[in-house]
Amino acid sequence: MVRVTAEEAQQAITAFIVENFLFGNAKEAPAPAASFLETGLVDSTGVLEIVSFLEGKYGISVGDDELTPQNLDSVANLAAFVVRKKGG
Amino acid sequence: MAFSTSVLTMNLEAEAERICGEIRRVVGQVLKRRGVIVALSGGIDSSCVAALCTRALGKDRVFGLHMPERDSSSETLSLSTSISDTFGFESTVEILTPILDGLRCYERRDDAIREVFPDFDAKTWKSKIVLGGVGQGYNAYSVVVETPSGEIKRQRLPLKAYLQVVAATNFKQRTRKMLEYFHGDRLHYAVTGTPNRLEYDQGFFVKGGDGLADIKPIAHLYKTQVYAMAEHLGVPQDICNRAPTTDTYSLPQGQDEFYFSLPYPQMDACLWGKNHGVPAAEVAAALSLTTEQVEWVYKDIDQKRSTTRYLHLSPQLCQEVSEITH
Numbered sequence: 001m002v003r004v005t006a007e008e009a010q011q012a013i014t015a016f017i018v019e020n021f022l023f024g025n026a027k028e029a030p031a032p033a034a035s036f037l038e039t040g041l042v043d044s045t046g047v048l049e050i051v052s053f054l055e056g057k058y059g060i061s062v063g064d065d066e067l068t069p070q071n072l073d074s075v076a077n078l079a080a081f082v083v084r085k086k087g088g
Numbered sequence: 089m090a091f092s093t094s095v096l097t098m099n100l101e102a103e104a105e106r107i108c109g110e111i112r113r114v115v116g117q118v119l120k121r122r123g124v125i126v127a128l129s130g131g132i133d134s135s136c137v138a139a140l141c142t143r144a145l146g147k148d149r150v151f152g153l154h155m156p157e158r159d160s161s162s163e164t165l166s167l168s169t170s171i172s173d174t175f176g177f178e179s180t181v182e183i184l185t186p187i188l189d190g191l192r193c194y195e196r197r198d199d200a201i202r203e204v205f206p207d208f209d210a211k212t213w214k215s216k217i218v219l220g221g222v223g224q225g226y227n228a229y230s231v232v233v234e235t236p237s238g239e240i241k242r243q244r245l246p247l248k249a250y251l252q253v254v255a256a257t258n259f260k261q262r263t264r265k266m267l268e269y270f271h272g273d274r275l276h277y278a279v280t281g282t283p284n285r286l287e288y289d290q291g292f293f294v295k296g297g298d299g300l301a302d303i304k305p306i307a308h309l310y311k312t313q314v315y316a317m318a319e320h321l322g323v324p325q326d327i328c329n330r331a332p333t334t335d336t337y338s339l340p341q342g343q344d345e346f347y348f349s350l351p352y353p354q355m356d357a358c359l360w361g362k363n364h365g366v367p368a369a370e371v372a373a374a375l376s377l378t379t380e381q382v383e384w385v386y387k388d389i390d391q392k393r394s395t396t397r398y399l400h401l402s403p404q405l406c407q408e409v410s411e412i413t414h
Contacts, residue, residue, distance in 0.1 A: 037387075037390075037391065037394075040394055043391070043394055043395040044226050044227050044391055044395050045247070045395060047226055048226070048228065048247045048250075049247055051247075052246060052247045052248070064228060064230075064244055067226040067228050068226070069226075072226065
């Protein structure tokens with residue numbers, strides 16, 4: 001399995017958010033540790049969009065029991081989750 | 089004093105009078121219409137609105153619509169007709185199925201379901217959409233199907249398929265509203281919306297569908313209060329005793345499994361508690377839930393408010409038009 005670093009995953013996730021949720025406005029990109037629920041930038045549908053993106057990009061499959069804020073509620077959490085899923 | 093669900097008890101007669109006064113004022117002076125359209129689903133909310141409007145305006149100024157479609161429960165029409173019969177206002181039946189077929193509502197929905205169940209055939213299978221329960225993290229929807237042999241299968245929907253199932257089934261609410269406005273325009277009547285507080289607050293409606301209305305008389309009443317009000321106003325017992333249903337999918341679907349994380353009496357209590365700053369532990373004790381469960385519901389309420397905020401927004405302008413005020 002091809003490993004992914006947290007930094008690479010963070011970059012990819014941030015780029016996805018800037019492109020799809022901010023229409024290219026990188027100045028508004030979320031800080032890695034910023035909670036999506038608290039900042040309101042990404043809502044629950046948005047989280048599922050990101051999950052879809054990650055499943056496609058990294059060839060991972062996200063189970064129902066993994067749809068938790070611990071795994072998905074910030075760029076940093078998402079990146080760490082991807083690294084774990086890729087066996088990092 | 090410890091929190092209890094008795095906080096939802098109200099003086100029903102006084103509240104009915106107050107709402108009726110508002111209906112008369114809004115319909116006559118604000119909307120300047122001569123009566124109201126009420127779409128009757130056979131459920132408690134539309135029945136309660138019909139009862140209030142009849143009391144406020146008189147039976148000759150209320151027009152009811154019964155709008156079943158292919159997936160409606162077999163009892164829908166008899167229940168909704170019992171409301172127009174009980175309160176004595178005129179009504180008509182509009183069968184939605186041919187319109188929805190024309191829109192390819194069922195076909196588009198079934199195409200999306202086949203992304204997870206390739207053998208799905210709506211003629212012989214039944215389906216519904218369900219939500220993950222309390223404490224299961226983010227809200228993810230699954231499709232549940234019943235095969236011809238009676239086997240029940242459940243599978244989480246990929247986002248694209250989920251969005252298409254919802255988009256297709258939303259045709260139902262939007263088609264109903266189109267017909268309500270046809271009759272509203274024809275009679276110079278206002279169109280009612282029938283959400284209760286839970287639905288209104290949590291965005292459990294379709295924008296341009298059941299969310300579209302000129303007046304929403306019970307949007308401030310918790311569901312528990314709607315039941316009590318309906319009973320007070322003489323809504324038939326068959327309707328008062330019926331569990332809330334979406335009546336939208338071919339498998340029976342409770343509102344609590346589709347949208348709300350708990351049955352409505354508990355959701356009402358949690359929403360009231362959250363709105364009034366009651367600590368989760370106190371609400372939990374009154375409902376025989378754990379504090380963690382109520383804390384999760386409190387967060388879920390905020391999350392749904394955030395996700396559905398756009399449903400409540402009027403069209404957004406890029407510059408104010410100061411001559412037009414809302």
